[in-house]
Amino acid sequence: MTAQPLADLRVIEGSAFVAAPLGGMTLAQLGADVIRFDQVGGGLDVNRWPLSPSGESLFWPGLNKGKRSIQVDLRAPEGRELVGELIGSSGEGAGIFLTNFPARGWLAYDALRERRADLVMCAMTGNPDGSSEVDYTVNPATGFPWATGPRDLAVPLNSVLPAWDAIMGGLAATGILAAERHRTRTGEGQLIRLALSDVAFAMVGNLGRIAEAQLDGQDAERDGNYLYGAFGHDFATNDGRRVMIVALTGRQWHALQEVTQTQHVFEGLTTVTGHDLSSEDGRFGARDLIAAILRPWFEARSLEQVRDAFADTGVSWGPYQTFHQLVDEDPRCSVQNPLFSTVEQPGIGAYLMPGSPLELTAAGRQPARRAPLLGEHTEEILGDVLGLSGAEIGRLFDAGTVAGAS
Amino acid sequence: MTAQPLADLRVIEGSAFVAAPLGGMTLAQLGADVIRFDQVGGGLDVNRWPLSPSGESLFWPGLNKGKRSIQVDLRAPEGRELVGELIGSSGEGAGIFLTNFPARGWLAYDALRERRADLVMCAMTGNPDGSSEVDYTVNPATGFPWATGPRDLAVPLNSVLPAWDAIMGGLAATGILAAERHRTRTGEGQLIRLALSDVAFAMVGNLGRIAEAQLDGQDAERDGNYLYGAFGHDFATNDGRRVMIVALTGRQWHALQEVTQTQHVFEGLTTVTGHDLSSEDGRFGARDLIAAILRPWFEARSLEQVRDAFADTGVSWGPYQTFHQLVDEDPRCSVQNPLFSTVEQPGIGAYLMPGSPLELTAAGRQPARRAPLLGEHTEEILGDVLGLSGAEIGRLFDAGTVAGAS
Numbered sequence: 001m002t003a004q005p006l007a008d009l010r011v012i013e014g015s016a017f018v019a020a021p022l023g024g025m026t027l028a029q030l031g032a033d034v035i036r037f038d039q040v041g042g043g044l045d046v047n048r049w050p051l052s053p054s055g056e057s058l059f060w061p062g063l064n065k066g067k068r069s070i071q072v073d074l075r076a077p078e079g080r081e082l083v084g085e086l087i088g089s090s091g092e093g094a095g096i097f098l099t100n101f102p103a104r105g106w107l108a109y110d111a112l113r114e115r116r117a118d119l120v121m122c123a124m125t126g127n128p129d130g131s132s133e134v135d136y137t138v139n140p141a142t143g144f145p146w147a148t149g150p151r152d153l154a155v156p157l158n159s160v161l162p163a164w165d166a167i168m169g170g171l172a173a174t175g176i177l178a179a180e181r182h183r184t185r186t187g188e189g190q191l192i193r194l195a196l197s198d199v200a201f202a203m204v205g206n207l208g209r210i211a212e213a214q215l216d217g218q219d220a221e222r223d224g225n226y227l228y229g230a231f232g233h234d235f236a237t238n239d240g241r242r243v244m245i246v247a248l249t250g251r252q253w254h255a256l257q258e259v260t261q262t263q264h265v266f267e268g269l270t271t272v273t274g275h276d277l278s279s280e281d282g283r284f285g286a287r288d289l290i291a292a293i294l295r296p297w298f299e300a301r302s303l304e305q306v307r308d309a310f311a312d313t314g315v316s317w318g319p320y321q322t323f324h325q326l327v328d329e330d331p332r333c334s335v336q337n338p339l340f341s342t343v344e345q346p347g348i349g350a351y352l353m354p355g356s357p358l359e360l361t362a363a364g365r366q367p368a369r370r371a372p373l374l375g376e377h378t379e380e381i382l383g384d385v386l387g388l389s390g391a392e393i394g395r396l397f398d399a400g401t402v403a404g405a406s
Numbered sequence: 407m408t409a410q411p412l413a414d415l416r417v418i419e420g421s422a423f424v425a426a427p428l429g430g431m432t433l434a435q436l437g438a439d440v441i442r443f444d445q446v447g448g449g450l451d452v453n454r455w456p457l458s459p460s461g462e463s464l465f466w467p468g469l470n471k472g473k474r475s476i477q478v479d480l481r482a483p484e485g486r487e488l489v490g491e492l493i494g495s496s497g498e499g500a501g502i503f504l505t506n507f508p509a510r511g512w513l514a515y516d517a518l519r520e521r522r523a524d525l526v527m528c529a530m531t532g533n534p535d536g537s538s539e540v541d542y543t544v545n546p547a548t549g550f551p552w553a554t555g556p557r558d559l560a561v562p563l564n565s566v567l568p569a570w571d572a573i574m575g576g577l578a579a580t581g582i583l584a585a586e587r588h589r590t591r592t593g594e595g596q597l598i599r600l601a602l603s604d605v606a607f608a609m610v611g612n613l614g615r616i617a618e619a620q621l622d623g624q625d626a627e628r629d630g631n632y633l634y635g636a637f638g639h640d641f642a643t644n645d646g647r648r649v650m651i652v653a654l655t656g657r658q659w660h661a662l663q664e665v666t667q668t669q670h671v672f673e674g675l676t677t678v679t680g681h682d683l684s685s686e687d688g689r690f691g692a693r694d695l696i697a698a699i700l701r702p703w704f705e706a707r708s709l710e711q712v713r714d715a716f717a718d719t720g721v722s723w724g725p726y727q728t729f730h731q732l733v734d735e736d737p738r739c740s741v742q743n744p745l746f747s748t749v750e751q752p753g754i755g756a757y758l759m760p761g762s763p764l765e766l767t768a769a770g771r772q773p774a775r776r777a778p779l780l781g782e783h784t785e786e787i788l789g790d791v792l793g794l795s796g797a798e799i800g801r802l803f804d805a806g807t808v809a810g811a812s
Contacts, residue, residue, distance in 0.1 A: 005588040022612065026577070030584050044655050047686060049635020050618040050626065058614030058621075065612075128743060136638050137724030140650040141736060145631075146728045147566045149555065156640065156648060156726045158631045160553045163569035166609055168763075170576025171432070175764040177583035178411040178436050182768065184590075188408070190768035201739045202760035203572055204732065205746075206428065206471075208464030210739065211757040212456040213729040215464075220456065220729075225551075225564045229455020232542050234562065242562060244546040249450050280453060318543030320562045322552045323619040323626075326610065330547060333607045333616065337534060340611075351617040354608035357574075358581040362588065362596035 002363040004031025010094040010385075011035070011176070012087045013067070014107070016043040018135065018162050019196065020100035020124050021063040022169025027176065028066035029356035029366065035381055036064060037083050040071045040403045042374050052348045061345050061371035065353060070382075071375035071403040078401050080106045082386070088115025089385055095189065096176060100124040109191040118189035120179045122172050128195040135162035135196065142200050143209060143219070150224050164200040171199060226291075231283035233291045234320065235298035242320040243298065243306055247283060255314035260297045269293070327352065341368040373405035408769040410437025416500040416791075417441070417582070418493045419473070420513070422449040424541065424568050425602065426506035426530050427469035428575025433582065434472035435762035435772065441787055442470055443489050446477045446809045448780050458754045467751050467777035471759060476788075477781035477809040484807050486512045488792070494521025495791055501595065502582060506530040515597040524595035526585045528578050534601040541568035541602070548606050549615060549625070556630050570606040577605060632697075637689035639697045640726065641704035648726040649704065649712055653689060661720035666703045675699070733758065747774040779811035 009032040013024040021036070028034040038046070048059040070086075073079040084106065087097045095116045101107055103123040113119045126133025136158065139145060145156035175192040183189050204210055213219060225234040225244070231253065232246040247253035257263045266277055269289060276282035283290060298306065303319055310317055326333050335342055339357065344350045353368035382388045382396065396402045415438040419430040427442070434440040444452070454465040476492075479485040490512065493503045501522045507513055509529040519525045532539025542564065545551060551562035581598045589595050610616055619625060631640040631650070637659065638652040653659035663669045672683055675695060682688035689696060704712065709725055716723055732739050741748055745763065750756045759774035788794045788802065802808045 002588075002592075002594065005584040018613075025612070026580060030580075049686070049690070050614040050622075051635070052617070052621050058617040062612045062614040062617065127738065128745070132720075132722060133724070134652060134654065134722060136633055136652045136654075137650055137722055140640070140648075140724050140726040141732060141738075142567075143727060143729030143732050144567050145726060149563060150559065153556065155631075157555060157563070158640070158650070159565055159567065159569070160628075160634070161550050161565065161569055161609075162613075163565070163567055163572065166569065167572050167576055170573055170580060171764055174432060174436075174576060174579040174583060175766060177580060177587065178764075179766055179768075181583065181587060182408075182411040182766070186408075188768055190766055193765040193767065194763055197738050198743070198745045198760075198763040201732070201736075201743075202745060202763045203567075204729065204739075205758065205760040206431070206468045207424075207568075208456040208468040209729045210733055210760075211458070211464040211468065211751075211754070213733045214757045215458050215755055216456075218730070222566075225562075227542055228566070229457070234546070234564070242546075244543055244564070246540055246542050248540065248542075280455070284455070314538075316538060316540060316543055318539065318546050320546040320551060321549055323549030323610065323615045324624070326547060326549050326607070327616055327619045330607075332533065332547075332603050333610075337604070337607075339534070339604045339608060345617075348617070349621055351620045352611065354604075354611040354616075357600055357604040357608045358577055358584075359599040360581060360585055360588070360596055361599065362585075362594055 004363050004366055005360050007031040008093040009033065009096065009180070010089070010091060011096045011098055012037065014083070014097070014099040014101045016045040016100065017048070018063060018165035019168040020098055020172065022166060023122070023172030023176070024067060024098050025063055025065055026169060026173040026356070030358065030360065031363070031366065034067040035070060035086065035377070035385070036067045037070050037072050037086065038374060039074045040400070046374065054348070056348050058348070061348065064371040066369040067372055068377035068381060069372035069374055070378045073401050076401055078399070082396070082402070084112065084115055085386055086381070087112055088119065090116070095119050096180060097121040098172060098176065102130070113189065116189070118183055118187060120176060120183055120189050120192070122176050122192040122194060124168065124172060125193070125195045127197045128193070133196050135165045138164055138197050138200050141197070142204050147220060147222050149222050151222060153222065164196055167203065168194065168196055168199045226287050229284050230280040231287055231290055233287065235295060237298055237301055237303045237306055239302040241303040243303065244318050244320065245294070246316040248280070248316065250278065251314055252316045253277070253283065259309055259313050259315055260294055262293055262297070265293050338365050343368055343370045345370050346373060375403050376405040378402050378404045410769050410772055411766050413437040414499040415439065415502065415586070416495070416497060417502045417504055418443065420489070420503070420505040420507045422451040422506065423454070424469060424571035425574040426504055426578065428572060429528070429578030429582070430473060430504050431469055431471055432575060432579040432762070436764065436766065437769070437772065440473040441476060441492065441783070441791070442473045443476045443478050443492065444780060445480045446806070452780065460754070462754050464754070467754065470777040472775040473778055474783035474787060475778035475780055476784045479807050482807055488807070490518065490521055491792055492787070493518055494525065496522070501525050502586060503527040504578060504582065508536070519595065522595070524589055524593055526582060526589055526595050526598070528582050528598040528600060530574065530578060531599070531601045533603045539602050541571045544570055544603050544606050547603070548610050553626060553628050555628050557628060559628065570602055573609065574600065574602055574605045632693050635690050636686040637693055637696055639693065641701060643704055643707055643709045643712055645708040647709040649709065650724050650726065651700070652722040654686070654722065656684065657720055658722045659683070659689065665715055665719050665721055666700055668699055668703070671699050744771055749774055749776045751776050752779060781809050782811040784808050784810045
């Protein structure tokens with residue numbers, strides 16, 4: 001059987017919250033040995049919400065699945081020395097360090113590469129100058145909150161999903177693989193810098209919003225659940241549910257008209273209003289009219305009737321679901337989908353965990369693995385990575401320099 | 407000088423919209439030769455909004471920066487043969503195909519690997535079964551729109567940012583580098599499968615929301631611009647601006663109290679209400695009270711006064727900006743930041759373009775490169791990749807099998 005594609009990589013991770021842990025987990029879920037180190041007692045994210053009914057963080061195990069965990073007293077010189085040895089440890093696929101801790105002092109790249117000259121280090125910061133920024137503070141600066149929400153809302157509206165963190169985590173994984181590839185070919189390690197505000201603002205540009213603001217001088221107005229520049233809107237069904245309908249392409253628009261039997265109405269609309277509904281622009285311009293014409297069709301049907309009517313028609317649509325409905329009703333979010341397994345997380349219980357969305361078919365999909373307990377692998381890591389003897393490891397535990405799982 | 411880290415990679419991309427083009431662009435911005443092929447006249451995204459004042463898509467050039475472009479008649483057998491030859495072309499770093507086109511018929515993995523046995527192919531789909539799904543239809547299913555918006559809003563609220571697409575693009579880049587790494591070591595190519603709904607639902611799980619729904623049975627309620635499980639909220643300033651304030655960590659909470667001189671009020675609040683404001687939980691429980699106590703401080707100050715007061719204090723905060731304000735006011739989104747360059751996009755004009763947020767320091771940051779014109783590199787690619795003669799290329803143009811830039 002083929003091994004997982006990154007099975008020979010070892011990544012040391014010093015992290016908290018979303019982006020850096022997600023970057024490490026992306027690599028772990030493709031087979032890498034990812035060792036997260038934390039201050040004894042846990043880092044800043046150890047109690048982050050959401051919580052289990054018993055008060056344990058569900059966030060921490062969510063973002064650290066498939067890793068090993070070591071607890072170290074990072075304030076003690078001997079603890080720092082241990083972490084430095086882990087980061088600089090030998091082996092072709094080792095010597096990779098991912099962190100969103102301040103990359104200065106003992107964690108500066110130049111200090112760490114004295115331990116291993118070809119170190120690959122990905123240093124994640126809030127802003128390019130190293131100053132702090134979190135998803136919740138950078139998102140307001142991007143422009144998206146002012147473009148989000150009902151038309152009559154007078155205030156900007158934040159995203160609940162920490163999207164910039166999530167995008168940044170993926171970029172960290174890409175950057176590490178690119179730098180490790182370069183090292184394999186040339187022997188040269190390097191520092192990778194990655195700032196959250198750069199991730200966010202680059203994406204604003206990638207999506208054309210910077211050019212639009214610069215060239216046009218106007219901001220697109222917030223527009224509820226309408227799609228920008230094409231037709232897309234949400235509709236209520238007669239059983240209290242809602243669906244999102246999208247007609248981005250001509251094919252989707254034709255399918256929607258056919259199933260809802262509205263072609264003749266829209267032909268009439270074109271004649272009366274002059275909107276060219278065969279173009280994305282025209283459908284966007286007429287979006288309120290289109291929505292009003294389609295609304296009765298949805299109001300006369302249940303979600304199941306909508307689902308049946310749209311099956312295999314080419315209509316692009318989806319139901320709105322709460323998190324609870326996602327888990328209870330959607331087979332794609334269940335063990336019917338090989339992405340998910342029900343796994344016991346010690347101290348919390350058994351629940352549905354995802355593996356990597358990437359299925360690299362040579363090795364096959366690695367089933368979801370649980371997160372470690374904080375310090376679960378302290379002893380093992382000191383032995384198998386640093387080669388310490390049982391007596392030395394015992395002394396470190398006794399001195400409080402390291403700790404195991406409690 | 408060190409070459410860009412992926413300078414020896416060649417990726418053939420058959421794509422439209424966000425996720426697949428972004429995956430290819432992520433690799434192009436690290437130096438890969440990414441060739442996007444399109445149907446003559448352009449794909450489904452060729453006119454996607456936002457548009458320039460002259461009506462050109464700003465979206466398309468945003469997501470295809472630094473690539474080469476070839477226009478081919480994909481309906482003609484000879485056109486398909488040319489694309490097949492591009493995908494299967496020889497070279498150690500070639501033989502990589504990224505697509506969100508249906509991976510069947512002539513674009514099926516098994517058909518393509520007859521041209522190159524070690525082909526690495528990343529096939530992106532909407533759902534794992536290959537059925538269609540776009541960001542705007544999968545987002546409603548995740549649970550986030552029901553958790554987004556003002557407390558009194560009765561309907562779900564979509565994200566304007568296609569976050570799942572953006573996350574998926576990063577995963578595609580990671581998956582390709584992982585598979586190419588495996589191929590370098592073993593000679594074995596492989597198919598990578600990646601579904602948008604898997605990307606979305608995995609992230610819902612990673613953030614603890616699946617576990618919360620399963621174990622707790624309750625959905626968190628929408629909560630405006632409050633942070634979940636800690637203190638974070640937005641405030642108006644006296645000059646009509648707004649700021650987001652976050653006190654996730656104890657240090658941030660202390661800094662916020664110190665600058666706003668509210669310690670004694672919050673001490674009193676603890677005594678009266680019993681909220682333990684030293685914990686994230688306690689601050690979340692008291693969030694409305696905390697916001698009410700802080701509000702007058704912001705209402706008495708301008709954005710600049712807030713900025714000055716918070717400078718170097720450790721308070722975690724950020725201003726809300728429209729897209730226009732981001733471009734006009736924020737030095738991080740300007741040529742002062744090496745991420746950005748002002749580049750002329752032919753047919754549109756000069757505007758601010760981002761390069762890769764990843765700075766791999768060995769080679770240094772590659773400045774932002776513009777997008778190709780559709781078909782700009784048709785002739786060049788037929789020559790330098792497929793080795794066709796001038797006469798053969800001329801015949802393909804004459805027959806309408808390929809087209810250049812218009």
